[in-house]
Amino acid sequence: MKLHIVHETRYRYDTPLTALVQSLRLTPSIFEGQRASDWNINVSGGIRGSAFRDGAGDWIEAWTVRGPVDEIVVSIDGQVxxxxxxxxxxxxxxxxxxxVYLRxxxxxxxxxxxxxLAATASGEDGLALAHALAAAVGEAIRYRVGVTEVFTTAAEALALGEGVCQDHAHAMIACARAHGLPARYVSGYLHSNIDGEPHDAAHAWAEVHTGVLGWVGFDAANRCCPDDRxxxxxxxxxxxDAAPVRGMxxxxxxxxxxxxxxxxxxxx
Known part of the structure; x- marks a missing residue:
């Protein structure tokens, strides 16, 4: 599948800042499942700084905006x-x-x-166990927008019984770790739901290290593994930690x- 992605984040400040520094994790990963082309990142009024690939394989680049600045726009336009x-x-x-991801x-x-919740799931190997955990998390936390916020924890979302993809990913990571399986949070995009209905395009899911097969993604919110969408x-x-945009x-x-x-x- 070929996807065209446009992502724009506009920041406004009621009092002009003297300067702003941002660390962007906004370049698609390189692996067998995807390849980016014509991928452009821009920060209005910004100066591109150093860039590097970190130990987790993510491409990170720094941008600086000199003040006074009361508005900046971080924009992406590209195809994958x-x-x-x-x-x-x-x-x-x-x-x-x-x-490291047992932390x-x-x-x-x-x-x-x-x-x-983690104890309700079992499997003959790491992969089967991770699938069972994803199903358990998806059943325990119903997808609902507006009931949680950015600082809601996995425990709080489970107590509510509702949340969004961020909450499902956090709960999946916690439950996997309860079984000794390394797990991590992944940020990205999603074209649509499994049934073809529109979905929030910015998305998140979890990856679990299942052993011989390595890292495998699990989207408990949509009860599936990531595919070409x-x-x-x-x-x-x-x-x-996985935020696409971080700054000072x-x-x-x-x-x-x-x-x-x-x-x-x-x-x-």
Whole structure:
């Protein structure tokens, strides 16, 4: 599948900043399931700095905006060719030991209820167990927009019984870790739901290291593994660590933002 992606984030500040530095993880991953072409990143008024590929295989680049600045726009326009690898992250170069992803964060910390949910799943190997965990998380947390927020933890989302893709990913990571399976958060894009209905184009899911097969993606929110409708950007321990845009502002100001994301299939 060939997908055309337009992603625009507009930041506004009520008092002009003296400067702004951003770290962007907005370039599609390189692996057998996808290849980007004509991929353009721009920060209005920005100066592109250094760029590197980190140990997890993600491409990160720095941008600086000199003030005074009261508005910036981070924009992406590009195409990605994707194919279905049944969720397997094959051909992705990284140097970090998977065991690093047994580390807990506040967003993915285990409590008694998460441990109980994890205990309901079983499997003859890591892959079967991960599939069972994804099904359990999808059943326990109903997809619903507006009931959780950016700082909601996996435990809080499970207690609510509702949440969005971020909450499903955090809960999946916690439950996998309860079984000793390394797991991480993935940010990216999604063209549509499995039934073809429109979906929030910016998306998130979890990857679990299943053993011999390596990293495999699980989207508990949609109860499937990522296929050719998904575009992978980067990963981290949780949503904060894997955020596509992170930055530091110099100055005291209230920030507001608007996000527009479009993922459209291009006719072959």
């Amino acid at each position: 060719e994707t194919r279905d690898t049944a969720g397997v992250l094959r051909g992705h170069r990284e140097t970090v030991n998977p065991l 807990a964060t506040p967003a993915t910390a285990l409590d008694g209820d998460l441990r109980g 998904y575009v992978r950007l980067g990963s981290g321990f949780d949503a904060h 502002a110099f100055g005291t100001s209230a920030e507001s933002l608007e996000v527009r994301v479009s993922v459209q299939e291009v006719e072959q």
